[in-house]
Amino acid sequence: MRRIASATAWVAGAALALAALAAHAVPRVPASDDEVVETLPVVAGWSGEQRRLRRELAQRPNDEATAIAAASTYLELAREQGDARYAGYAMGALQAWEATPPAQTPPAVLVMRATVAQFLHDFDGAEATLRVALARRPNDAQAWITLATILRVRGRYNESDAACRSLGRTGPAFYGVACLAENAGLRGNHADARQALQALLADPVLRDADKAGTRQWLLTSIAEVEELAGRQAEADAAYRKAVAAQRSGYLLLAYSDYLQRVGRHAEIPKLLANEARSDAVLLRLAIAGAAARDTSAQAEADELRQRFEAAALRPGTTALHAREEAMFALDVQNDPKRALELARLNVRLQREPIDLLVFARAASAANDIAARGEVKALMQQIGLKDARVDATP
Amino acid sequence: MRVSMQRLERAALAALAMLMLLALLFGAAPAHAHKASDAYLQLKRTGDTIDLRWDIALRDLDAMLDLDSNADRKLSWGEVRTRLADIRAYALARLRLQQGQCVLAEAQAPAVEDRIDGAYLVLRLQAPCKAGAALDIDYRLFREVDPTHRGLLRMEAEGGAQPTVRSLDPSAGPVSVPWPGSDVAASADAARQADGSFFRDGIHHILIGYDHILFLICLLLPAVLRRREGGWEPVLGWREAVWPMLGIVTMFTIAHSITLALAGLKIVTISPRIIEPGIAITIMLAAIDNIHPVLRGRRKLFSFLFGLIHGFGFAGALAELDLPLRDFVIALLQFNLGVEAGQLMVVAVVLVALLALRNWQRYPPLVLRGGSALAVLLAAIWLGERVFDIKVLPFS
16 A cells, blocks of 8 residues: 555656656747846856857867867866856867777877766766777876876775876876875875875975965865864864965865864855855755755755756766765755665765765664665775764764 | 076976866866756647747857857847847757658747756747657757757657657667657657556566566465475365465565665666576576475575565666666656566466365376476576577577
């Protein structure tokens, strides 16, 4: 009986999902030509730049440099806006080589394609493409660093180490050291990681104003190591230095998550005030609002829910935003069961500390002992040590 | 010396400039993401007429056709309206129905719809199109700017059948999509529909899954008998057969539901190269146990363990699906309920037949031992087929 009832509920859910596809019943015809119907992303100098790139691409679609320039410009826009649509355009810029076998595609095109694939969470595709590129151009530092990052995200630290070492051999030692230090921090060798990153940071060359981005990146890495080590005051100090050096989208999200964890959610809206309203940014605002029981954050929560629903209409994409949806279910919707389901799906794709932490917190909130065992086993399998997971009840 | 120092410095600077670029890649789990580019196509057939409502994102149209003529990063309705002819020509050249036999023409003036990820231009089109069982759709919108674009199609026909939903890939070439409610839709590619046909699939799967049926029969054969020192005697009333049987079938059901769910949701996946031979082995063991007790009377436990293996087998039929999680769970549930219904039919029919036969003197030697021996032989052949990937029997 119960089974039938739940089947009915599921069918009703499906009907709703179907209805959503058809929901927008009556479109409107704007009354006046002056009515603004859509606003395009505004990025300084972008409009002219985009047109120039598009024109050049139309004239010389097979020109390697033109295609890569267009792709990386689009990818930058995608990152800045947190908008996957522009990553699709970046892929489109490289289409001249779509039918070319990888072995005959210029390695630089392969590396660019892999970078876009990584952004779109196609990690398998990105990894395979990079390996082909590296087989032909083993000295491509960018390919090695991207590969090391992908392997790290997937929780394959030993392979990531190997890529870091190749990176150290091909580019300046700096990258290799930083790359290995990140992996050491994930494995729980906090002292080594901290020391290596601090030593890089102490290099006088980095004092120049135009090295702020590098300083910011090293400081963010240090903050993350401190978080893994469970040293909150040190993490906070490093995050603040990083923010003072230069604001980056990744940093602000990481710091927001930190603030949320230590109960300082009131500081999050100010921190993210000037960021593009990507799913990830909206999510942090909605979580902070839920923690503060602030009804004005309901708008963010509603918009995010609608975005997830719209994204769910495309088949086979659930895993791509499972991390954000799991956090949303856990911290905004108070639905630990669904959060657990999504978190479990997510760690099959990506296994960064945040992913395991969400998995552990969902398992704990759902009071699911078996799932907690899964988290533990997975962390052991990866070799990830995280004081925050250990502190999860 | 001095020169080489300078060169070194310049090299270090160049390296650091490069680092700036590379740094973008670190911690690269991207701030994800507004959704990728989708267009929405709602097709409705009434008699020999197809109505299509096609919603296309204005941002995508701008990327392709430069609608923002004054480059102020704002699209006014005027900027869109004056380019409608270009938009129509561009879009209609990228959607062909029935190899171009059904020509789409504008039925109503274009309009605008605000969706969560921006404004969409709504084209309302119509085509005369002879009713068929399926519709050939060749969709290539934005193929040249965005290979990750998809057209999300919803097809509706008269008669109240559940609409068909699927995603159109502009790079994948033409596809044939069955109209909902048509015969083609019922039999072909039911996986693509969220219309309850998974239930029928489930029934179908167990009824044509001779290995699952044979396993059930092996479990049922001794149910109408009970062991007596060294031999068998028929049970007195039907209840004596039904209750233990119910226990065994329930254990089997619970177990295969668990693994079907695990495999269906891709939480646990085991290669069919292991599962399919495994199923054959479960049949052999169940059948051998009827001839000579090897499972030590713990048939419920083994029904459960064997059920775990069969569940992975059922999931094979669903494994190819690429549905969103939400729909996937419905599909899984329907499929499983179908399997249970099919199983119930098999159990009922077989049990009635066996109950009728149970007092026959030759039941133990002929039906039980002979039938079980035959099952062992059959399962052994399947095992060989599945291990060595060869085909001996016309059915499996």
